[in-house]
Every structure is written in C-alpha cells, then in structure tokens.
Amino acid sequence: MADENLKELEQLRSAYRALGPGFPPEAMDLFSEESEVEGGDWCVKVFGKTRRCVRANDLETTDLFALPGTWEVMRAEVRRLTFKRGVATVTGFMYCRPRGSWENMRVPLLHVWTMRLGKALRFENLLDGIELCRIERVPGAA
Numbered sequence: 001m002a003d004e005n006l007k008e009l010e011q012l013r014s015a016y017r018a019l020g021p022g023f024p025p026e027a028m029d030l031f032s033e034e035s036e037v038e039g040g041d042w043c044v045k046v047f048g049k050t051r052r053c054v055r056a057n058d059l060e061t062t063d064l065f066a067l068p069g070t071w072e073v074m075r076a077e078v079r080r081l082t083f084k085r086g087v088a089t090v091t092g093f094m095y096c097r098p099r100g101s102w103e104n105m106r107v108p109l110l111h112v113w114t115m116r117l118g119k120a121l122r123f124e125n126l127l128d129g130i131e132l133c134r135i136e137r138v139p140g141a142a
Contacts (some may be wrong), residue, residue, distance in 0.1 A: 008115045009083045012090065019076040019094070030113075030120040031056050031068070031132075047129040059132075071096050074104055088113040 011030060018026040031042065042059060068072070077138045079092040090111040095104040114122040123132040 005083055007089065007139060008118055009081065010085075012081060012088055012115075013078070016076045016078045016081075016090065016092075019073055021072050021074065028056075028059070030115075030118075031059050031123075032119065041134070043133045043135050045131040045133065048051060053135060067096055070099050072099055075110075076109065083115075084113050088115060 011026070014028040015030055041053060041055050043053045043090070059090050074095045074097055077093045077095070078090055080090070090109065090113070092109055094107045094109050096107055097104045108127060110126045112122075112124040112126060113120055120132075121134050
C-alpha cells in the first residue's frame, strides 16, 4: 500500500476514534477546504435529493448520521476499515444516546469515503441514505 494510502487510512481511523459529543477536529480535517483538492464546499444529499449546500466550516452542524436533533453520537466502534484505489469502506457501530440520558443505543454503520491527497471528496452513509459531495462553491455565495 502506498504511503499516501496509509496516511489516509490512519486519518480515517483517527477521525472515528475521536467521534463523540460534538464534531471532532480530526473529522473536520478530512472535510477542510485548505488543500490541493479542488472545491471546498459541500452538497448534502439525502436519498439522492439535494437538501442543501454548505461551506466546509459549517459541516459540524450537518447531521451525517441521520439522528434526531435531540440525540448525540457518543463513540464509534470500527469493525472493518478497508482502503483500495482511493475508496475506503468502514463498517461497525455507533453508540448514541438521547441528550440528558446515560443509556446508549448501538446503531450499525456502513460508510464509504472517496479520498484524495488526504481529504474527503465524498462521504456516503449507506444505511441512512446521506451523501456529501465536494463542490466548487456554495450556490449564491460570493
């Protein structure tokens, strides 16, 4: 496996290890616009229909896991992470809870990442039908 692939694989592992309440900086690094990768804004699609387009720094307010607004991700348990030709597949579980409760619920995850130069080009949450695609700029933004 090429050094760049190992770097991207470790970036993803780090982002999943950091998942918890809030949006971890390790995950934001994957989506940031400061890179040689074209486009820094994102289009959010749900079941193939565009919901909205956002700037990279607004992604932390985007629900990538289809949880109700009163729920939060507490941690992720990655069972398998494979990386081939710039595409990473992640399977495992997320542990979530309603805010104000201590009871965690285990939810399966199946994510597919398309990566280039250490940055995400696309993120798909296959079980919930959510997709993020990198775009040139948010429509209507200066």
